[in-house]
Amino acid sequence: MSPTYAESQLSISDSTAALNTVSDLEQHSHSAKALELEAASFLPEPAIESRIATEAAFPIYAITQADTSTPELSQFTVSDRWQFSVEPYIFVPLRVQADATVAGRTASIDLGLGNILDFDRAFNAGIRLQAQKNRLGLILDGFYISAQNSGNLGVTFPPNSLPGIGADIPIPVRTSADASLSIRQGLIDLAASYRIVDTTLGDSAAAPKSFPRLVFAPSLGLRINILSQKLEVDDVRINNIPVGNLPLPILLPVNQDFRLNRTTVEPLIGAQIGLDLSERWTVDLRGDVSGFNLNADTNLTWNLLVGAQYQLSPSTSVQLSYRFNGFDFEDGLGLTRAKLNLRQNGLLLGATFHF
Template sequence: MRHTSLIFRYLVCVGWLLAAISHAANAQSLARSEEDEGGWRHSITPYLFLPLRTTGTSTIDGTSVDFDLNLSEVLDVLQGAASVRYEGWNGDFGIISEVYYVKLGGDGTLPGGRVDVDVDVRQTFANVQGAYRFANGVNASGQRYAADAAIGVQWNRIKQEIDFAGPGPGMTLGGTEEWLEPMIALRYITEINDKWSFASRAELSGFGVNGDDLQYLVLAGFDWKGWENTSLRFGYQFYGIDFSTDRSDGEFAYDVDQNGIYAAVAFHF
């Protein structure tokens, strides 16, 4: 069925757009070095990732489709998104957690007007990490710097589903996958002046656990502390994932690479 194939291709593209927005949101993790103080220091950071390009291959029900998407194609099917990062530090030890939710999709009618199509793609992502600041000092220019390492666990849930409804029996393609995976991260931060700081971060997860061969994340960006307890963050990131699993209806897999701009507001207390 030619039209079914076109709708299926659309579903695959939507699924990859989901990965572009939600997974890659993981990249936002700048943290400003501050004077050592007793007690806990906290930050909450809502953020947004804009993937300028997303390329890869998606497989649903054993059928694979290649794609190459730009930002406008992402925005066309975006129906809702929420993402936030929390960090709590006490001395050199910290707790980090991130939560994401993204929904994309659409509906319509196939030519002929007898078959309705509904595309529903959602992703929920959450992780918890324990962090340690193994370097913290002042460079030759008199500016503070710090380096952190973190290890944790990440929960992923991806839904890629398309429903056909018409005069006869309905049909559903795709489904939902959930899995847990280990993760590690490294981050370096340095102050530029009393308002600006620079940070870079690298993160790896999956390592072949539960079908996820590897997820990677590399970012670099700036933090501008324009107010006493609030700062703005922006930068550029690269993200990739290679996940696959066998289902009763065939292989379910996605292999994607993306890059783009991220922006955030961080609240410190």
Template sequence: MTSTTFGKRHRSRRARAMIGAAALFAAAAPAAAADLTPVHTAQAGAPLAQSDWSVTLSPYLWAASLNGDAAVLGIHRHVDVPFRDTLTNLDLGLMGNLEIRRGAFGAYVNGEYVDVSSDEKIASFSIGTGMKSYLVSAGVFYRVYQSELGGNTVFGTPRVFALEPTAGARWTRLTGRIRVAGLHVSDSESWLDPFVGARVNLDLTDRWNLFMEGDVGGFGAGSRLSLNGQALLGYRTTLVGYKTMVRAGYRVLHQDYRDGGFQWKVTQHGPIIGASIEF
């Protein structure tokens, strides 16, 4: 952590989309943006030796647009919400990732909370719509391969290329609310998706780093299918004396979940900015 006859038509269209899909949410960001410091190793591709524990905290902002199809309260609508509309109607957004690592092993928890609302007037009706969304991912990873690239980073660690398979679960909860002429209606839905994937770390120079990850999940256990991917370019520096990676990139999350009259077949995508601070 953007008005005229066209503006009125745009707001009305957006209001109808929010009523039908209750779908302004998740202006936010990326599971596992916190892998900063490679574990020391003396031999390329060799098993990693044990080292001290490290903890990395990564606050971030994911400015996500939404595209797809949704149904809430039995009303089906096409969802097409640019991130500027989400940010305009944002009441509160909290996003961050916490990673714990020791040697080749690590675990992370990524959380996002977004609350958006809008008050619109269509004809003589005053309509209030809103959406609260929760997105929590937790997983483990293991560095199966690491190759030194020569030289050290500004943090004194070897420059490396590293590959880390990962597995975990992603919990999603959506709560939509509609207020029309004193009548309040709300509906909630939640599901849990297991996922498997991989993470890649590449030290481009002593300061610049490229982090990429992707995972596939759902498998019918929660959603029919979930796809998540991101690429982040990072710059090493210090912040109040702590090793810090300032990051910027792009993330895509696709979810296809259906249960009765509820449907969420939506792709969220957009830029990410943030920082990862190692303690």
């Protein structure tokens, strides 16, 4: 073999080896890249990995990220669906004053806090049902009033109404009597309200729901007024009017019961102003008037309530208010005369359940 031929064969062999080496390197390079891509597919993305690490280190992060919405706790909310509430309440009057006339006979009740804590003397309670959709509201409110006084009461009799020798007395007689006076009144309100004002007083652009928030809703409806009065008189003592030659005081047995039961249906107007201070606190002022001297010579009932509500949860709130309540009624003459002037003021405690 010639040297030239041998050298050429060696050169070809070296070239082939070099090509094989380059090919092997390329194959190794491609294999490494393939393995790298395959391994990367099993790894979490950096953002996901970072979030998983954050949630593992701070579990509260996962909870807050899962639901960052805050339920609306405010009492005054606007919704496209009907919302309902039930509010049972008890009214604890600090003072009860009543002048009642039954069948022309008049007696009075004047109770302070010490008497009122005895629920046999005074008891007031009610329940309020409301339905709200957008700005429209429907109201059903029932309120029960009970007041009673017994013992040695001052009773005024009209002329010639006392029994026996007292029938000859031609003027009204104020006597001291062993008597009992009880008053029962039930009010049932059926009304519709409309929120003509429902606006945020703060910067509404700063937050989706900002405070304070003002609501004004007048209402119009009917009130069913159920009145029951009973005056029981046993014996009366006449201390200042001489009758014949009898010495004073004169004791006359009466032993009579005088009763009045009357039910009227009357127009009712009212209004409520509410101010949401926060998600949980609301203050409001509510009042109403009914009667307007219809169905009697005098017939007027009014209520005024100012207080605050605290939202315990989206479905429950509690209320503490101060309430003023008045009723003026008078009809008839002589022995058919009926009258009641009632005044109460005190604390109203209630709980409202929303659904």
